[in-house]
Amino acid sequence: MSNSLLINAAELLRRPGSERRFTLEPTIAELGIVDSRFEPDTAVVIDLRLESLTDGIVVDGQLRAPWAGACRRCLAAAVGEVVCDVDELYQHVVTASDAFEIVGDQIDLARMVRENVLLDAPLAPLCRPDCAGLCPTCGIDLNTAACDCVSTVADPRWDALSQLKANLPEQ
Numbered sequence: 001m002s003n004s005l006l007i008n009a010a011e012l013l014r015r016p017g018s019e020r021r022f023t024l025e026p027t028i029a030e031l032g033i034v035d036s037r038f039e040p041d042t043a044v045v046i047d048l049r050l051e052s053l054t055d056g057i058v059v060d061g062q063l064r065a066p067w068a069g070a071c072r073r074c075l076a077a078a079v080g081e082v083v084c085d086v087d088e089l090y091q092h093v094v095t096a097s098d099a100f101e102i103v104g105d106q107i108d109l110a111r112m113v114r115e116n117v118l119l120d121a122p123l124a125p126l127c128r129p130d131c132a133g134l135c136p137t138c139g140i141d142l143n144t145a146a147c148d149c150v151s152t153v154a155d156p157r158w159d160a161l162s163q164l165k166a167n168l169p170e171q
């Protein structure tokens with residue numbers, strides 16, 4: 001089981017101010033992501049730019065990964081794509097609190113990608129932004145059907161009752 005995604009940065013580190021762009025498409029499993037929202041064999045598109053500084057390497061760009069889950073309102077299948085813009089720092093000697101470590105002359109993208117993708121994945125997904133959900137009383141899917149439960153609130157009988165109360169003489 002391989003949980004690392006190593007990039008050789010020796011050349012970048014030799015020449016501060018130089019940069020390199022690349023695209024990688026490892027699978028969720030190769031990145032060591034174990035999460036029900038992501039299929040293990042789905043590719044994560046990693047599109048990054050590496051730029052060397054005197055004390056590290058800036059890694060910025062975009063990560064994209066499709067997710068799938070159950071809608072929090074109606075429980076139907078919900079799918080989407082995590083798209084996260086990243087701007088991270090790798091250092092030989094980690095001085096910045098949120099920097100990742102350069103080991104040897106290699107940077108390991110796996111942990112950085114894992115953390116960003118999981119952070120951006122929806123905790124409570126929706127099948128669509130305006131999903132009507134299930135009726136809390138009878139459980140019918142209000143996206144495809146209607147029920148009488150909701151109208152109970154505006155039941156004319158209650159109007160009659162409140163009318164009656166209003167007409168009662170004060171004691």
Ligand SMILES: [Zn+2]
Pocket residue numbers: 071072073074075076126127128131132133
């Ligand atoms: Zn829904």
Ligand SMILES: [Zn+2]
Pocket residue numbers: 135136137138139140147148149150
């Ligand atoms: Zn109902």
